[in-house]
Amino acid sequence: MEKDIIIIGGGPGGYVAAIRAAQLGAKVALIEADQIGGTCLNRGCIPTKALYKTAEIMQTLNKSADFGFQLDGFQLKMEKAQERKREVVTRLRTGVDKLLEGNGVEVISGKGSLVDSHTVLVTDGDGNTQSVQGKNILLATGSIPKRITNPGVDLPGVITTNEALELEELPKSMVIIGGGVTGIEFASILQSLGTQVTVVKYSPRILPPIDEEVIKRALISFRKLGFKIETGIKIKEIVQSETGLKVLAEGKKGPQDFAGEMVLLSAGRSINVDGLNLDGIGVAYDEFGIKVNSHYETSVPGIYAIGDVIGGQMLAHVASDEGKTVIEHIFGIETQINYDAVPTCVFSFPEIASVGLTEEETKKRGISYKVSKFMFAANGKALTLGEGDGLVKIIANEATHKILGVHILGPHASDLIHEGALAVTNGLTTADIICTIHAHPTLAESFQEAVLGVEGRAIHMLNK
Structure with missing residues (x-):
C-alpha cells in the first residue's frame, strides 16, 4: 500500500510531523x-x-543552612541519578510510541x-530490506555531535556528550571544548556535582545567540559557581x-x-545525512544542511526536509514546528x-532564556529602540527562593512601543x-503587558516591571 507521507527520522521533528499528518487523514510511515x-x-x-535537576538539588542541599537546615554527610550516588534519568526517558519514549500507534502511524x-x-x-x-512507496517524503534525520580532528581526540577519556550523559562515576576535573549551549549546560551540571570544569572556546564569547549584556552578567554567576571559561x-x-x-x-x-x-x-553538531543517498537522486546540500525552499521542499520535488538536517536553529521545538508546517503545506x-x-x-545556573532581537541585532537593523531592565534582587518571590541573581531585559521599538526582544537571566x-x-510573536506593545495584571508574589512580576520601565512607570525600581 502506498503511503501519503514517508518520514525518515523519528525525532521531535519527524514524530510530530507524523502525528500531524495522521490527524489530517494521511497514511504515514515513520x-x-x-x-x-x-x-x-x-x-x-x-x-x-x-541530570540538571540532580545538580539543582545538590545546589539546594549545599545552601540548606540558609533555609534553616543543618545537614551533614549527604553524598551523590550517581548510579541512582542515572537510573532516574533512564526511567524518565523510557517513560516519555513509551508515551510517544503509544501516540504514534494511537494515531495509526506505521x-x-x-x-x-x-x-x-x-x-x-x-x-x-539484521540486513533485511524492504521498499516503501509514498507520495511525499520528509527527511528529519537530525544531527550528530561534531568531532574535532585534532591529534589525541581518540585517546581514552576524550568523550562526546553521548558518553557524558552515561557517566556513573564523575571525574575530579574536566575540560570542555566548546562554549555553546550544550557546553555551558554540561559545565553547570558537572561543576554543581563536584567536578572542577574548565570551558575552552575558539570564538571570543560564549553562547553567541544570546544578548551580549546578559552573557556578561552570566559570566559573573558562572565564576561564582566555580567553573572557568577561556575564550x-x-x-x-x-x-x-x-x-x-x-x-x-x-x-x-x-x-x-x-x-x-x-x-x-x-x-557543535553536524548534519546527519549518512546513507540517505542524497547525491544519488540529486538532493542539493552542503556541510551546513540540506537546501530547502520556503515550504521546506528540497531540490527534488516531493522530497522535503526539516530540523537540524537543514541547519539553521538546531532546536527541538524548531524541528517540531517545521514538521507541522511542512505537513500542513502538503495538505494546502x-x-x-x-x-x-x-x-x-x-539550562545553566542561573538559567538563561531569550526571544526576539538582541540589542546587537536591533542596532544592526537600524531600529530605534528603548531598553529597560529589572533585577530579580528586587523581586519578592526570587528572594524567597534564594535566587536573587539576574534580570529581565526588555527591548522595545522606540516609536511603536512594540516589544522586540526579551532576555532573562x-x-x-x-x-x-x-x-x-x-x-514578540503577536507584536504586543508595552501597553498590552502593562494592562495585564500579574499575580503577586511571582517571578512574572519582574517581566511586567521591566516593561513598565520602558515607559518610565516602574514601581519597584527607580525610573530613568
Missing part, C-alpha cells in the same frame, strides 16, 4: 534507525534536564535510503598526562594548556514560522520566557 524520540529525547534535551525500524522521489529502501539491523583558544592537540589528559592550545598570550581527568568534546494549509520569535533556553527563565515569546 522510519527510525535507532529509537523514537531522536537525539532530544534519548541523548539530549530530556536526559540532560534530568513505525518501521531500520535505516532509510532514498531510491527516488517516491521510494525509500529500509535496511534493518579565543585554538586547540592544537590532546595528550596523555600523569594525572589524566592535557589540552594543548594557543591563546591570546601564546601557548596554553588545560588539564583534566577527562575531556568533553562539545564543539499555509502557515509560517517567525524565526525572530523562537525562544532559546540555556535568573530563576525559571526557561518558563518565564514564554510570555515574552507571546509578546
Whole structure:
C-alpha cells in the first residue's frame, strides 16, 4: 500500500510531523534507525534536564543552612541519578510510541535510503530490506555531535556528550571544548556535582545567540559557581598526562594548556545525512544542511526536509514546528514560522532564556529602540527562593512601543520566557503587558516591571 507521507527520522521533528499528518487523514510511515524520540529525547534535551535537576538539588542541599537546615554527610550516588534519568526517558519514549500507534502511524525500524522521489529502501539491523512507496517524503534525520580532528581526540577519556550523559562515576576535573549551549549546560551540571570544569572556546564569547549584556552578567554567576571559561583558544592537540589528559592550545598570550581527568568534546553538531543517498537522486546540500525552499521542499520535488538536517536553529521545538508546517503545506494549509520569535533556553545556573532581537541585532537593523531592565534582587518571590541573581531585559521599538526582544537571566527563565515569546510573536506593545495584571508574589512580576520601565512607570525600581 502506498503511503501519503514517508518520514525518515523519528525525532521531535519527524514524530510530530507524523502525528500531524495522521490527524489530517494521511497514511504515514515513520522510519527510525535507532529509537523514537531522536537525539532530544534519548541523548539530549530530556536526559540532560534530568541530570540538571540532580545538580539543582545538590545546589539546594549545599545552601540548606540558609533555609534553616543543618545537614551533614549527604553524598551523590550517581548510579541512582542515572537510573532516574533512564526511567524518565523510557517513560516519555513509551508515551510517544503509544501516540504514534494511537494515531495509526506505521513505525518501521531500520535505516532509510532514498531510491527516488517516491521510494525509500529500509535496511534493518539484521540486513533485511524492504521498499516503501509514498507520495511525499520528509527527511528529519537530525544531527550528530561534531568531532574535532585534532591529534589525541581518540585517546581514552576524550568523550562526546553521548558518553557524558552515561557517566556513573564523575571525574575530579574536566575540560570542555566548546562554549555553546550544550557546553555551558554540561559545565553547570558537572561543576554543581563536584567536578572542577574548565570551558575552552575558539570564538571570543560564549553562547553567541544570546544578548551580549546578559552573557556578561552570566559570566559573573558562572565564576561564582566555580567553573572557568577561556575564550579565543585554538586547540592544537590532546595528550596523555600523569594525572589524566592535557589540552594543548594557543591563546591570546601564546601557548596554553588545560588539564583534566577527562575531556568533553562539545564543539557543535553536524548534519546527519549518512546513507540517505542524497547525491544519488540529486538532493542539493552542503556541510551546513540540506537546501530547502520556503515550504521546506528540497531540490527534488516531493522530497522535503526539516530540523537540524537543514541547519539553521538546531532546536527541538524548531524541528517540531517545521514538521507541522511542512505537513500542513502538503495538505494546502499555509502557515509560517517567525524565526525572530523562537525562544532559546540555556539550562545553566542561573538559567538563561531569550526571544526576539538582541540589542546587537536591533542596532544592526537600524531600529530605534528603548531598553529597560529589572533585577530579580528586587523581586519578592526570587528572594524567597534564594535566587536573587539576574534580570529581565526588555527591548522595545522606540516609536511603536512594540516589544522586540526579551532576555532573562535568573530563576525559571526557561518558563518565564514564554510570555515574552507571546509578546514578540503577536507584536504586543508595552501597553498590552502593562494592562495585564500579574499575580503577586511571582517571578512574572519582574517581566511586567521591566516593561513598565520602558515607559518610565516602574514601581519597584527607580525610573530613568
